[in-house]
Amino acid sequence: MGTMKKLDPRTKLLLGLITIAAVFIAQTPVTLILEGAIIIILLFLLETRSKLLQIMHLVFPLVVLIAIVSFLSFDRPAAFLISMRLFNLLSVSFIFFHLISPDEIGIALRKIGVPYAFVFILTTSLRYVPMMRQKIRHIMDAQRSRGIDLRPKLKNAANFFSLLMPLLVQSFLLSDELAMAMELRGFNRQNRSSRRQYRLQWMDYLLMITLLSLFGVFICWERGVF
């Protein structure tokens, strides 16, 4: 997997997008199961055991919930297709974010011509997710220490307002400070340079061509051309 990490961010982005598209395009149960099997093997290869458990902890309840809802609303084959597709989609996203950092997504988007301001908003919001999670934990601790019950029960629904307000206020404050920090570091200056000079190598071209061809074959197969 070392080679994967060395690839140009554009190649990784393309790889991610094609794989996600392949999950959406797959129509038959056989294809979905095949895709699922490949994804599971990749997960085992890439993630550590604890991380894998964490991922499954997140993915499974959601997949089971969707399976039940779609079984009740439609029928068994539809429920299978929908939940299998969801499982594949979520797992592929985990693999994608394992291989590409938010910064690399930013670089790739900038290289293909997306405006810098948009790229910055995207990558920064991804980066602040863990910090927001930490803030929520702090707020919960402070409120629970004041006797506010925040356990997920219906009677506590109103108490969650005590979580929301401080979070909103602090997010506004943070965004103000962030804007100031960006101004201080020359966010608005023209003619930015880029420290990392990425050039597409033969490996990138080879992989992109192979991927696009395979994707083409896959579409034809799904459409029953063969």
Next chain:
Amino acid sequence: MIQFNAICYRYPTTQWVLKGIDLSIDKGEYIVVCGTNGSGKSTFGYLFNGLIPHFFGGTLKGSVRVNNADIKDKRASDFLSTVGLVLQNPDAQLFNNTVENEIAYGLESLGKPSEEIDKRIYEIARTLQIENLLNRTPMELSGGEKRMVAIASVLCLDPSVLVLDEPYANLDWEGIRRLREVLRQIHQSGKNIVVIEQLMDCFLEDTTRCIIAKQGKIVFDGPSQAALNVLLKEHLLPQYPPRRNHRSPGKDTILEVRNLSCRIGNQPIFKNVSFEVKTGEIVAIIGKNGSGKTTLIKHLNGLMLPTGGEIFFKGKTILGRSPAEMAADIGLSFQNANDQFFKSSVKDELLVGPKQLGKKQDKWFKEVCDLFELHSLLDKSPYLLSEGEKKRVAISSVMVMQPKLIVLDEPTVGQDGHFREALARVLTILQDRGCTILIVTHDLDFAHATADRWLLLRDGNVVTDGSPLSFYNDIIYSKSDPYLN
């Protein structure tokens, strides 16, 4: 080099914050600007590179000239290589995913070629001794490390003036010592340094000039050695009430922590921690940032469950009790007051706890308001209070539940001398009324002024337990890491 002429300023929605500032700064000075909360000192810092008026708007009278350029004619980003401003909150200042990208950001803004950027990153990391952090994510770093990275991110642009807004806030004694060394070194390399602080601690001797601000005006401007009397008079150096003789604690044990262990993921935070607190004692848990102090107190009211050991409150185990149930017995007040405000008035905010517990005691409520001087604030919105007032409300909101044991997490962080003195007084009054208090802090002066007993937490263990006098001198006066002694 920098000239402030008759500066008056107000933000778009406030009264005049600065009211006639005249001063000039020459090359090679190391200046400390100090003042209490609301003295206008941070606002003063924003003038150095034109954040005021371009970013904040508002009304600016007078002129500021930096290297003969008027700040009104230029934006902050035009001053990148002249003035480096390090903000108070490093979480906002550090917005890249690795430390090296963080340092590179400003250089990229200046359009520097990649070879030069790499060279500068390495140079600056070596100067500040942060080479080992270059591949880390800024968000994972400790407070002291974040501060160093924030300094590196502006210092790499080689500004001739470095302005730092409250750089010492939230640092433990080791972090303070490191930062002092680094700033001295930067000053010696020929740069101007302006440190904006609300509390003058140990670093006064490093500086060449002291400016004291009060309500938007300069009340002292002169050599640092001559500033001491004014600093004391303005309570910028807190003057705590004289220490009382060590009080003999009550006989009853209110809290017993027995062989408590905690592990988060694979990381042990502390192991086999044991101590007792007697009724009526004030105990300080001291330790460096990251020593597990806050994690330890989160176990006391069930916010976290231990991986081993037990906690007894008044002889009964707390196992199985939820934090909401524990709130009537143990009141925990955390560091950031903003984490808890969600009501539109201070009064409603204070009544949240008692309502949850179903006990509303008007007499005690009034007493708490008297003690923390809250009567004039009751109808105000908690969001619009000053930092000191917010903290008073936050601590009171726990006090009004009348817990038997009060636990304060870093109560002095970000607070000025006035607040610290007042809090020390209030704690002694509470002790006289029979309250038991546990203070978690790395503010050794405050711990010395208030606590009867210190517990030193190191490497996940309580390593010393005793009277402050037994190890205070070693920590303070040797001015070195107590862990090395």
